[in-house]
Amino acid sequence: xxxxxxxxxxxxxxDDEEWVRxxxxxxxxxxxxxxxxxxxxxxxxxxxxxxxxxxxQSVLExxxxxPLTFTVEGYEVTIAHGGEITVED
Numbered sequence: 001x002x003x004x005x006x007x008x009x010x011x012x013x014x015d016d017e018e019w020v021r022x023x024x025x026x027x028x029x030x031x032x033x034x035x036x037x038x039x040x041x042x043x044x045x046x047x048x049x050x051x052x053x054x055x056x057q058s059v060l061e062x063x064x065x066x067p068l069t070f071t072v073e074g075y076e077v078t079i080a081h082g083g084e085i086t087v088e089d
Contacts, residue, residue, distance in 0.1 A: 008057055010083035033072050036087040
């Protein structure tokens with residue numbers, strides 16, 4: 001999902017799973033990486049230096065797009081069309 005201004009958003013369930021809220025894609029990626037690795041925010045503050053904006057937009061907007069995989073500080077991050085983010089070492 002994207003906004004009219006070009007910002008990319010991922011729809012995420014809240015903890016109670018009754019509400020869905022848009023989250024900026026960059027913030028969602030950073031949160032996923034931080035929660036699944038030993039990295040700290042200080043170690044990578046600009047997620048946009050790791051992922052191509054146009055490729056990310058394509059994955060999030062095109063139901064037929066293949067998942068996007070890129071590397072963040074040695075970790076493999078994959079984002080699928082539905083906004084699912086996986087992080088593996």
